[in-house]
Each structure stands twice: as C-alpha cells, then as structure tokens.
Amino acid sequence: MLSIFLEHDLPSLGVDFQLPIGTLSAIVGPSGSGKTSVLRAVAGLLNTERSRVSFDKDIWADTGARYFRPAYQRPLGFVSQTFGLFPHLTAVENVEAALTHLRRRERSREAQNCLDIVGIGGLADRRPNELSGGQSQRVAMARALARKPRLLLLDEPFSALDHSTRKRLRVELKRLQDALAMTVLFVTHDLDEAAELSETLVLLRRGKLIQQGPTRELLRRPSTVEAARLMNFANLAKAEWAGSDASGITLRWGDVLLTAAEGPKSRPDDTIHWTIRTSDVFLVKDNHPNESRLGTILPAKVVEVIEMGSSALVSVIVNNSGGEVLRLQLRPGALHRHHLSKGSPVRIALHAQAIVLLN
Amino acid sequence: MDWNAFQLSLQLAAWTLILLLPIGIVTGRWLAKTQTRARPWLQAFFALPLVLPPTVVGYYLLVFTGTRSPIGEFIMSWFGVSLVFSFPGLVVASILVNLPFAILPVQRAFEAVSNELHDAAACCGMTPWQTFRRIEMPLAWPGVLSAAVLTLGHTLGEFGVVLMVGGNIPGETRTLSIAIFDRVQAFDPLSAGHMAGFLLLISLVTVALGYGVLERRGPQRQKSA
Numbered sequence: 001m002l003s004i005f006l007e008h009d010l011p012s013l014g015v016d017f018q019l020p021i022g023t024l025s026a027i028v029g030p031s032g033s034g035k036t037s038v039l040r041a042v043a044g045l046l047n048t049e050r051s052r053v054s055f056d057k058d059i060w061a062d063t064g065a066r067y068f069r070p071a072y073q074r075p076l077g078f079v080s081q082t083f084g085l086f087p088h089l090t091a092v093e094n095v096e097a098a099l100t101h102l103r104r105r106e107r108s109r110e111a112q113n114c115l116d117i118v119g120i121g122g123l124a125d126r127r128p129n130e131l132s133g134g135q136s137q138r139v140a141m142a143r144a145l146a147r148k149p150r151l152l153l154l155d156e157p158f159s160a161l162d163h164s165t166r167k168r169l170r171v172e173l174k175r176l177q178d179a180l181a182m183t184v185l186f187v188t189h190d191l192d193e194a195a196e197l198s199e200t201l202v203l204l205r206r207g208k209l210i211q212q213g214p215t216r217e218l219l220r221r222p223s224t225v226e227a228a229r230l231m232n233f234a235n236l237a238k239a240e241w242a243g244s245d246a247s248g249i250t251l252r253w254g255d256v257l258l259t260a261a262e263g264p265k266s267r268p269d270d271t272i273h274w275t276i277r278t279s280d281v282f283l284v285k286d287n288h289p290n291e292s293r294l295g296t297i298l299p300a301k302v303v304e305v306i307e308m309g310s311s312a313l314v315s316v317i318v319n320n321s322g323g324e325v326l327r328l329q330l331r332p333g334a335l336h337r338h339h340l341s342k343g344s345p346v347r348i349a350l351h352a353q354a355i356v357l358l359n
Numbered sequence: 360m361d362w363n364a365f366q367l368s369l370q371l372a373a374w375t376l377i378l379l380l381p382i383g384i385v386t387g388r389w390l391a392k393t394q395t396r397a398r399p400w401l402q403a404f405f406a407l408p409l410v411l412p413p414t415v416v417g418y419y420l421l422v423f424t425g426t427r428s429p430i431g432e433f434i435m436s437w438f439g440v441s442l443v444f445s446f447p448g449l450v451v452a453s454i455l456v457n458l459p460f461a462i463l464p465v466q467r468a469f470e471a472v473s474n475e476l477h478d479a480a481a482c483c484g485m486t487p488w489q490t491f492r493r494i495e496m497p498l499a500w501p502g503v504l505s506a507a508v509l510t511l512g513h514t515l516g517e518f519g520v521v522l523m524v525g526g527n528i529p530g531e532t533r534t535l536s537i538a539i540f541d542r543v544q545a546f547d548p549l550s551a552g553h554m555a556g557f558l559l560l561i562s563l564v565t566v567a568l569g570y571g572v573l574e575r576r577g578p579q580r581q582k583s584a
Contacts, residue, residue: 070481072480
C-alpha cells in the first residue's frame with residue numbers, strides 16, 4: 001500500500017488514505033483543494049508539519065520519528081504540469097540527467113531506450129524549445145521512467161496539451177502503466193480524465209479528504225453531499241425516512257414514496273439527502289410490459305431540453321414532489337423517439353439500486 | 360605610457376577576479392534562494408559601494424585596516440603585511456568595492472532558475488550539489504560572465520578607493536588610473552591622454568568580448584528558457 005498521512009495548519013491540509021500498489025490512482029478536486037501539495041509531499045518536495053508517508057514497507061517520511069527522506073533519495077518519478085525540462089539540455093540529455101548513477105556509455109543507451117519507449121526516439125537531439133507540448137510531455141515521462149521508479153507521480157500531466165494530444169497520451173499512459181505494472185498517482189481537476197484512467201479515486205476539497213475508493217464505485221455511489229457535488233451529480237434532493245423492509249427503505253419525497261435499496265434501518269435524526277445519476281433516470285413508455293422491474297414509476301413534466309452533441313439533458317418536474325426537478329441524460333435519438341419538448345408529460349423510473357443516500 | 364602602472368592594474372584586476380568571483384557565486388546564489396527576513400538589509404549592504412562616494416569607502420578601509428586598528432594589527436602579526444599603502448591592501452579594497460558587481464548579476468541569474476527545475480532535478484535523483492553543478496550553473500553562467508566582465512572593467516578603472524587606500528607608490532600601488540591622475544597633475548597631458556585612450560580601449564574590448572560571448576550563447580538559452 002502507498003500510505004499517505006499529511007497534516008498542515010497554514011495552509012490547511014489534512015489527509016489520511018491508502019492506495020493500492022501497482023494501480024493507477026487519481027486525486028481529484030477543484031483549484032486550491034491541496035492536490036498538488038499532497039503530490040509534492042509524497043515526492044519529498046514539501047515537508048508538512050505532521051506527516052507519515054510510506055510505500056509498501058519503505059517509510060519515506062515520519063515526523064513522529066523525525067525522519068524525512070529527501071526527494072532525491074525516494075524511488076519515484078515526477079512529471080509536473082509544465083514538465084520541468086532542463087532548457088539547456090537536449091531531450092536525451094534530459095533523460096540522462098535521471099541516470100547519473102550509471103556509467104556514461106550505459107547512460108546514453110538507457111536514455112535513448114527510454115525515449116524509444118515513449119515513441120520519440122528520433123527527437124533525442126532536440127532541445128525543449130524545439131519540442132511541441134506533447135513531445136515535451138513524452139520527454140518528461142521518459143525522464144520520470146528512466147530510474148525505473150516504484151511510484152510515478154503526475155501533476156495535471158495533460159492540462160497544458162490540446163484536446164487530441166491529451167486523448168492520445170491518456171491511452172499511452174494507460175498502456176505504459178499496464179506494461180510496467182507501476183504504481184501511478186496523478187492529480188487532475190478533470191473528473192472525466194480521472195474516471196477514464198484511474199482504478200482508485202481520491203476526492204479532495206479545501207485540503208480535506210472527502211471520499212476515497214475504487215473509481216467505479218465512487219462514481220456510482222458518493223457517500224456525502226459534498227462528494228456528490230464535487231462529482232457534479234446534477235440530482236440532489238432531500239427526503240424523509242418513511243420505513244424499511246426486506247426490499248430496502250422507503251423515502252417520502254414530497255407526497256411521493258421512493259424505494260432505495262440501501263439505507264438506515266431505523267429513522268435517522270435528520271432529513272435524508274439522496275441522489276441519482278442523470279444516466280440512471282429512465283423514461284418509461286405508457287405500455288411498458290415489465291415496468292414493475294424498473295423501480296418506482298413517477299409521472300412528470302418536461303421543463304427544459306438541452307441538446308449537447310452526443311447527449312441531451314432533460315429536466316423534469318416530478319408530480320407531487322413539491323416542485324422538485326430531476327435531470328436525466330438521453331441520447332439525441334431517444335429525445336426524438338419520445339417526441340420530447342418543453343411541457344411534454346412523461347413517466348420516469350427510479351430504480352431502488354440507483355438511488356444513493358448521502359451523509 | 361607607464362607600463363608598470365598598466366601591469367599593476369592587470370595584476371589587481373586578475374587577483375580581484377580570482378578571489379571575488381567565487382565569493383560572488385556563493386553569496387549571489389545564497390541571496391537568490393534564502394528566505395531570511397534580513398535579505399533586504401544584506402542586499403543593501405552588498406550594494407552600498409554603488410551609492411557611496413569612493414572616498415567614504417576608502418576612509419573606512421583606512422580606519423578599519425590601518426596598522427593601529429585591531430584588524431590591521433591582526434593581519435600584520437599573522438601575515439606580516441600592512442593593508443594600507445600596499446598591493447594586498449589594494450586587492451582587499453578592490454574586492455570590497457566590487458562586491459555589488461560580482462554579486463548582483465549572479466543573484467539575478469540564480470533567481471531566474473525556477474523552483475520547478477530544482478524539483479525536477481531532485482526527482483531525477485540529483486543531490487543538491489549535482490543540481491547546482493549540472494542545472495543551476497549552466498543556466499546561470501551568463502550572470503556569472505556578466506559579473507566577471509563588470510568586475511574586471513571596474514577594477515581596471517577604479518580610482519578613488521585605490522588612491523585613498525594605496526596612495527601613489529610606483530610599482531606598488533600606482534595603477535593606470537592613478538598614473539593618469541599623476542600625469543595630469545604634472546601638466547603632462549600627452550602621457551595622460553595616451554594612457555586614458557589605452558584604458559578606454561582595454562575596457563571597451565573587455566566589455567565587448569563579454570557581451571559577444573553572451574550574444575553568441577545567450578539567445579539559445581533565452582529561447583529555451
């Protein structure tokens with residue numbers, strides 16, 4: 001496990017989490033959430049007031065034991081947002097800079113090999129000012145990989161690149177990580193990027209850990225209102241606990257009763273917050289043969305339709321919910337098949353498994 | 360033309376450069392990276408010779424290094440030399456008045472080496488010394504070269520402090536600039552003119568050579584930085 005415990009008073013930082021070794025993990029959060037500070041502290045470039053960082057059984061920092069291993073002694077590679085290439089060195093010399101422990105001849109051969117791995121072996125003699133953003137990123141990646149690090153840290157590695165280069169390099173990162181079975185921890189503010197690449201997700205906000213877990217699980221089931229907001233869950237609502245039985249718990253949402261698969265078996269003190277993904281809210285035709293299997297069926301009225309290229313976002317007011325709005329995501333084809341426009345009456349289905357209760 | 364004075368000027372410039380450049384690199388690098396609150400005061404101290412009249416600097420040097428001063432007595436007893444009216448005294452005076460020329464360009468050059476490069480070097484496994492040698496120095500060398508050129512040029516032309524501390528002893532403290540002053544005082548404008556022209560030429564060539572090297576290597580660095 002990569003164990004990270006960091007505490008700092010000003011600026012405030014307080015995180016404590018573990019990440020599995022050999023996987024690709026992402027730290028996600030808005031600007032100023034402390035993502036980069038966490039990465040820099042793991043790298044040994046930042047010394048927080050209280051910290052304990054260990055990789056497997058190897059302790060890198062422990063303020064309790066007054067131990068701090070400097071960055072140059074940690075077996076890791078680091079790629080910063082602007083790549084940090086040494087401007088006076090060529091691409092191959094940049095990579096050689098990470099191989100000072102080898103003899104000169106071996107160094108050149110190994111550096112060239114690293115450039116070949118990232119697909120820019122032919123650009124070895126170019127200086128950073130003669131490289132494009134994507135090429136610079138590859139040189140930085142080759143340099144980070146050169147020492148065969150146990151941990152690769154990437155700070156917003158794709159943010160300075162254009163859309164197509166970013167997409168291509170994401171695939172290459174995934175391929176490299178698979179091939180080298182390396183532990184990768186990267187920081188991004190782009191949730192889609194994190195969802196696409198990572199197996200484990202860490203959500204940060206204002207220097208605090210909001211939630212952490214397997215990416216798929218986290219994207220489906222945020223545990224708190226804050227986590228749901230951070231992950232842009234468009235449907236957030238409040239309901240009252242109305243009972244529980246073997247099939248789950250019942251919620252009273254306005255005058256509507258909903259069933260959620262998981263939740264407290266007895267009445268909690270406060271109002272319950274719940275959410276459902278826009279892609280988990282389904283439109284139901286009037287004569288659907290198995291509608292009981294779809295979950296709670298609710299009549300509603302369309303109040304807004306926004307078409308956005310490959311999808312459409314439809315907002316509906318659910319009847320008897322006290323004017324609450326739910327949003328659902330549809331393919332443009334479905335939009336036209338259902339003849340949806342503002343004011344159309346519809347029926348929506350909310351499956352018990354898709355309703356997530358939040359703390 | 361007083362060739363002895365010219366030779367002495369060259370010796371003074373060479374010794375000043377040899378002794379001051381390492382001081383300039385170490386101090387300039389430290390000032391560039393230190394977080395100490397005393398930094399503005401330290402910078403002001405090192406820049407003082409730029410704003411003080413040379414006579415003031417010379418006066419304090421005479422007071423603090425004279426044979427009756429504790430420092431002067433210490434140097435006399437340990438090294439057997441006096442810093443007043445002697446060539447070693449001229450070298451010490453020259454080092455002190457040239458501090459800003461040796462430190463400030465170096466400091467600015469090291470400040471321009473971004474922290475991101477330091478981080479990258481550390482994550483490449485480079486020790487602080489390796490980072491200094493392989494990354495910082497190659498990037499900051501134009502600043503070091505500027506410092507060397509300025510120090511050399513300024514030392515060749517230094518007059519006020521040299522006269523105050525060294526006087527006008529032929530072969531010992533009479534540099535080219537003092538010799539020019541001496542010839543003017545003696546109503547010998549022809550010799551003074553020759554020497555002044557020669558000093559002008561030497562200074563011009565020195566500075567032009569420095570800029571030439573910077574021009575040749577500088578753009579490459581600028582583009583890549």
